[in-house]
Amino acid sequence: MLINVADVEAAAERIAGHVIRTPTVPSPGLSAFLGAQVTAKLELLQHTGSFKARGATAKLLSLGEAERAAGVVAVSGGNHGIAVAVMAGALDIKATVVMPRSAPRRAVRIAEAAGANVIVADAMDGAFALAEELRTEGLTLVHPFDDPVVIAAQGTVGLELDEDAGELTDVLVSIGGGGLISGVATALRARRPGVRIWGVETEGARAMSEALAAGGPVPVQLSSIVSTLSAPSASQLTYDHVSALVTEILTVTDAEAVQGTLDLADHAKAWAEPAAGCLVPAARKVLERVGEGARIGLVVCGGNASASDVTAWAERFGLS
Incomplete structure (x- = not known):
């Protein structure tokens, strides 16, 4: 829809x-x-x-108390991961960001500096797979685009x-x-x-x-x-x-x-x-x-x- x-x-x-x-x-x-x-x-x-700060903020603000307490996970080639890390830090929500090895080193440093746990995967498809695995373990997925x-x-x-x-x-x-x-x-x-x-x-x-x-x-x-x-x-x-x-x-x-x-x-x-x-x-x-x-x-x-x-x-x- x-x-x-x-x-x-x-x-x-x-x-x-x-x-x-x-x-x-x-x-x-x-x-x-x-x-x-x-x-x-x-x-x-x-x-x-x-622009990624807009979607990340909206998703984080939509979370219930239990979801906020459990934390979120995002997968990103750079900008979405930065946005989730920074905006989650501002809202006191623990964030894990999975990035492919091709992501700019600067993006990894900014996400880490914002307090996120950054995991580097070999490629983007592997990054998405790992993020989905973490979602099944209880983290809320903040998807970069597949979310109304x-x-x-x-x-x-x-x-x-x-x-x-x-x-x-x-x-x-x-x-x-x-x-x-x-x-x-x-x-x-x-x-x-x-x-x-x-x-x-x-x-x-x-x-x-x-x-x-x-x-x-x-x-x-x-x-x-x-x-x-x-x-x-x-x-x-x-x-x-x-x-x-x-x-x-x-x-x-x-x-x-x-x-x-x-x-x-x-x-x-x-x-x-x-x-x-x-x-x-x-x-x-x-x-x-x-x-x-x-x-x-x-x-x-x-x-x-x-x-x-x-x-x-x-x-x-x-x-x-």
């Missing part, structure tokens, strides 16, 4: 005071760079550096974008497991029925594209450097939302995502991660499809990439 805009509005009330209403601003630099009017929703300025409470809270990004942005024809949202785009599309389709919603994936993390091609979630092989988008599969819940509400999924290469990160720094003056950088090359593809007169909204989902990480990726792909 799909969530609705009333669920998103209720989530907004629940998490108010715990999260930041991040800026929604026109970007003259990106507008000139892309040749179309661009508005950026700066979720990289959210608590913990990404989490999706509704991520959708508050869309509510704020609707309320704070001017006219938009097209909104671009990055996809890992699909929780953010499911919530944003729910909110925007209700508030602005004519807006087109575009999802963006990297070639080595195509969980939603593969699900749409197969008619439902399927396991995918992950090879992207963008760990924060590297879900081993979509869920039925996110697949149902995306298939009903999203215009199209666009795919970019890892190199294009890293170049987009550099372009955001140069033209938007925003230090983002490749999970957000991928929106810039995808916006060019959207403009090729829709033609003149487009007014683009970009959900700049996170900024948890270190300068050394971005430099290393840029050197690997021969970028400047």
